[in-house]
Amino acid sequence: NAGVTQTPKFRVLKTGQSMTLLCAQDMNHEYMYWYRQDPGMGLRLIHYSVGEGTTAKGEVPDGYNVSRLKKQNFLLGLESAAPSQTSVYFCASRPNRQVRGQNTEAFFGQGTRLTVV
Amino acid sequence: AQSVTQPDIHITVSEGASLELRCNYSYGATPYLFWYVQSPGQGLQLLLKYFSGDTLVQGIKGFEAEFKRSQSSFNLRKPSVHWSDAAEYFCAVGAYNDMRFGAGTRLTVKP
Numbered sequence: 001n002a003g004v005t006q007t008p009k010f011r012v013l014k015t016g017q018s019m020t021l022l023c024a025q026d027m028n029h030e031y032m033y034w035y036r037q038d039p040g041m042g043l044r045l046i047h048y049s050v051g052e053g054t055t056a057k058g059e060v061p062d063g064y065n066v067s068r069l070k071k072q073n074f075l076l077g078l079e080s081a082a083p084s085q086t087s088v089y090f091c092a093s094r095p096n097r098q099v100r101g102q103n104t105e106a107f108f109g110q111g112t113r114l115t116v117v
Numbered sequence: 118a119q120s121v122t123q124p125d126i127h128i129t130v131s132e133g134a135s136l137e138l139r140c141n142y143s144y145g146a147t148p149y150l151f152w153y154v155q156s157p158g159q160g161l162q163l164l165l166k167y168f169s170g171d172t173l174v175q176g177i178k179g180f181e182a183e184f185k186r187s188q189s190s191f192n193l194r195k196p197s198v199h200w201s202d203a204a205e206y207f208c209a210v211g212a213y214n215d216m217r218f219g220a221g222t223r224l225t226v227k228p
Contacts, residue, residue, distance in 0.1 A: 033216065040126065042207060042220035043161075050214050058215060090160065094216070105151050106209075106216055108161040 002026050006091050006109035013081045013116045021076040021112050023091030030096035032074035033058075033106065034066060036087040043090060049074055050096070081116045088113050119144040119210045123219035130198050131227045138193040138222050140208030149211035150191040152182055155221075156204045164206075167191065178202070200226045 004025045013019055023032065030051050035043040035058075045058030049068040063085060065077045074093075078085060092106040122141045130136055142148055149168050153161040165176025172184040182193045191208060203226045208219045 031214065035218070040220060042123075043218040045215055045217060048215050056214070059217070092216070094211075105163045105166050106211070108153075110160045 004091055004093055004107050004109040006089075006112050008112060009110065010113050011115070013078075013114065015082060015116060017081050018077070018079050019081065019114075020078075021089055021091075021114075023074045023076070023093075023109060025072055025074075025091075025093040025107070027093060027095075027107065028071070029093035029107075030071075031094040031106075032068065033092045033094070034064070034074065034076045035090045035092065036060065036085075037090060037111075038087050046076065046089075081114075083116045086114060086116045119148070119212050119217050121208050121210050121217055121219035123206075123208055123222050125222045126220070127223045127225065129225040129227060132200050133197050136193075136195045136198045136202070136224070138206050138208075138224070140191045140193065140219060141189050142191060142208070142210045143189065144210055144212065148191075150182075150184060151209040151211060151216075152176065152180070152191075152193050153207045153209060153218075154178075154204050155207065161207065164193070198224075198226055200228070202226055 007022045033048045034046040044060045047066040049055045052071045055066045067075045089112045091109045094106040120143045151166045152164040167174050167184045205221045205223045207221045
């Protein structure tokens with residue numbers, strides 16, 4: 001059981017370049033999240049999705065876009081990368097408790113380390 | 118919106134000593150609360166969670182946490198710390214749709 005898989009694991013971008021981070025989960029979870037982790041700031045929510053075709057902004061959405069065309073995939077895009085977006089990005093997924101009749105935690109991928117130079 | 122505060126950025130304890138990591142949350146309804154641990158260069162692993170019921174919850178690796186509604190707290194405890202517990206610890210509150218994390222507490226264990 002793969003769980004949550006993020007690709008790529010590492011990437012170096014030049015300022016102004018674009019890229020897409022892919023998150024895939026095989027647990028049939030309804031909710032998916034993108035976080036960034038920076039020293040001393042914990043994990044901050046960028047965007048999230050409560051189901052296929054829906055997305056919503058989190059705490060720090062500026063400079064990022066997301067799409068959830070398939071239930072199992074959640075893509076995070078950087079249209080024009082900036083050095084301030086150097087970070088470790090984590091994807092997570094979680095079941096919808098109203099659908100599943102149970103409460104549970106979020107399951108995380110192993111992270112993507114992005115450096116923008 | 119919900120929020121989480123972890124007042125201690127860095128804590129150092131001696132191996133074998135007891136540990137308490139503090140977590141305070143802000144949320145308008147009954148919170149879903151979590152503690153995660155992250156070893157260097159790794160992802161996040163769930164230690165324990167609270168949804169309802171008994172306010173003292175047991176987790177993996179000998180950790181426990183107590184939910185105190187009156188204090189809006191969910192502190193993590195361990196009676197005897199092992200060197201392998203050195204890591205960063207995150208408290209999180211899960212609302213209906215999203216989850217918010219604290220800034221984390223880095224734990225150093227002295228021999």
